[in-house]
Amino acid sequence: MLQLILDGLIYGSIYALIGFAISTLFMTTGVVNFAIGETITFSMYVGIITMEWFHTSYLITVIEIIVITVIFTVLITKILVMPLLKHGSIISTIGTASMYIIFPILTVGLSTQDHTFPKAPIPKMNLSIISSWDAVIFIVTALIAILLHYFVMKSSWGVGIRAIKSNQSHALSIGISVGKIVMITAILSGFIGGITGLIAAPKLLLTHNLMGTPFMVALIGAVLGGLNNPKGIYFGCLLLGVVQSITGGLFGSISREIIPILIVLVVLVIKPEGLFSSIREKRV
Numbered sequence: 141m142l143q144l145i146l147d148g149l150i151y152g153s154i155y156a157l158i159g160f161a162i163s164t165l166f167m168t169t170g171v172v173n174f175a176i177g178e179t180i181t182f183s184m185y186v187g188i189i190t191m192e193w194f195h196t197s198y199l200i201t202v203i204e205i206i207v208i209t210v211i212f213t214v215l216i217t218k219i220l221v222m223p224l225l226k227h228g229s230i231i232s233t234i235g236t237a238s239m240y241i242i243f244p245i246l247t248v249g250l251s252t253q254d255h256t257f258p259k260a261p262i263p264k265m266n267l268s269i270i271s272s273w274d275a276v277i278f279i280v281t282a283l284i285a286i287l288l289h290y291f292v293m294k295s296s297w298g299v300g301i302r303a304i305k306s307n308q309s310h311a312l313s314i315g316i317s318v319g320k321i322v323m324i325t326a327i328l329s330g331f332i333g334g335i336t337g338l339i340a341a342p343k344l345l346l347t348h349n350l351m352g353t354p355f356m357v358a359l360i361g362a363v364l365g366g367l368n369n370p371k372g373i374y375f376g377c378l379l380l381g382v383v384q385s386i387t388g389g390l391f392g393s394i395s396r397e398i399i400p401i402l403i404v405l406v407v408l409v410i411k412p413e414g415l416f417s418s419i420r421e422k423r424v
Contacts, residue, residue, distance in 0.1 A: 142269070158355055175239035176213065183337060210330030289370045297321065300321040364404050369414065
């Protein structure tokens, strides 16, 4: 049982990273960027191909992957999200979903094969219950959760994000540059997305469906915890990962997918704003 819980926490950490990438842009636009998962996968394939063909170093590949993910996230925000927002967030969300279809085609154009993505060169830790890389996944996710919470709740940029989230018209009237703040959240979303790919690919194997199922599970976990709340997303995704792991271990792989979704549906019927939405946020 302990091993199932630990496995759930590791997969829940990966879900949380994806949830953060979704949430940062959602907080300022109300749009779920369905393309972020496929953007990450595409960037990872570009990285592994340049590493294999041109023998780029791990550090250069890391920078390349993060930069590509940021660029595409910003372009999607600028070309699809912002212009379509005048027609409502649902239309903008559909716009990002179109890229959910296009990016896999681009990825297949790069390579039709699965790849083993290398792990970062880290010191080996003598841990008996989890691997060194699993420890890295958990620690990095926890650090990003803390930093993102601080950024949203304590920084001057965070004040702008919360003001836009609360009332965009009011934010404009007090001189907050909505467009600039949205672009900052897009950059942050892409940055976290790049980190997610680098963390997840060595664990999950680099395939064309690298972020397919994890994206959907992460979205469910983020909604469970509260899509506007970094702390809620973190705990929501960890909880979902643990529930998935335990149900899958006890009742089989089908229950791993079905039972957590049923639990989430029940929770959202009772508390539609999310399980951890009671965590108070500072007033702007």
